[in-house]
Amino acid sequence: MRVIGGLWRWRKNPLRRTTDLVEAWLALVALLLIVVAAPVVGSLVGAVAQDSLQRSVRAQHESRHLVTATVTRKLDRAPLDPEPDTTAHDIRTRVVAAWTAPDGTRRHDTVLAPLKSPHAGEHFRLWTDRHGQLMTRPLDSATATTHAVLAGLGAAMLTVGAVESGRRLVLWRMVRRRYAGWDRAWDRAGPDWGKAGTGS
Structure with a gap:
């Protein structure tokens, strides 16, 4: 809720840059993906792994x-x-x-x-x-379930890592672009500072 409140305050802030709003929305989207997508991915991977491992358990117990x-x-x-x-x-x-x-x-x-x-x-x-x-x-059912749970947790953590890495990459590119804009503005204004007859 604090993120949404912060977005609302930035809406009328005269010092707000477009990149500030993009960063805030990016943080909100990343948070939602971490809270929603990571558990869903973890659950799906865990369920698939559980199904596959339990089939292996049954097959091994039938053949051994x-x-x-x-x-x-x-x-x-x-x-x-x-x-x-x-x-x-x-x-x-x-x-x-x-x-x-x-x-x-x-x-x-x-x-x-x-x-x-x-x-x-x-x-x-x-x-x-x-x-x-x-x-x-043969593999027993409890061990198979443990492996499936670990696979689900691993998938969820990888999803969190991927979302956060993506957010940081976008922020890094935005900051680089912002610094490049400042460098261009400095190049336009800076060389004339302090020179006679430039009006500065």
């Missing part, structure tokens, strides 16, 4: 299966390729294990087992596709 594997033997080497979503407190040990795929195929491979000190015959669970190929854990 949790099977029980049996340790055949422990390997002495430390894990070289832990899963990307493992945290520091997850204990993973490299073992040779056997498991039966959902399609009935017997599989045998080196895997990372979530066991502190595995022994032959010990069981653990791992994710595979229907043919028994190792897969990472």
Whole structure:
């Protein structure tokens, strides 16, 4: 409301320049875009990301299966390729294990087992596709929602940044044009100041 009041006062101000009014309207438009457009863009991007990520969650849960594997033997080497979503407190040990795929195929491979000190015959669970190929854990719905919310917030912040950058660019060009006008006026008036016979 203060911006609108300021616009109204400038309307009858004899010192008001056209650029002052343009700057005020530019600030008002930028404010409205930030207040209205940024949340709308953020909501739309978040909704699209949520829809896409939830489809991925459903597809991953349909194509990945949790099977029980049996340790055949422990390997002495430390894990070289832990899963990307493992945290520091997850204990993973490299073992040779056997498991039966959902399609009935017997599989045998080196895997990372979530066991502190595995022994032959010990069981653990791992994710595979229907043919028994190792897969990472499927994305869960809560994580997908978190990613969608972050995408929406990021889009809203980018919109705010774009609007403010556009406003500042227009103001910068206006100020440069104003300074160029002052330089031209100075060039017309300045050289004659103080010279004899110029009437100054």
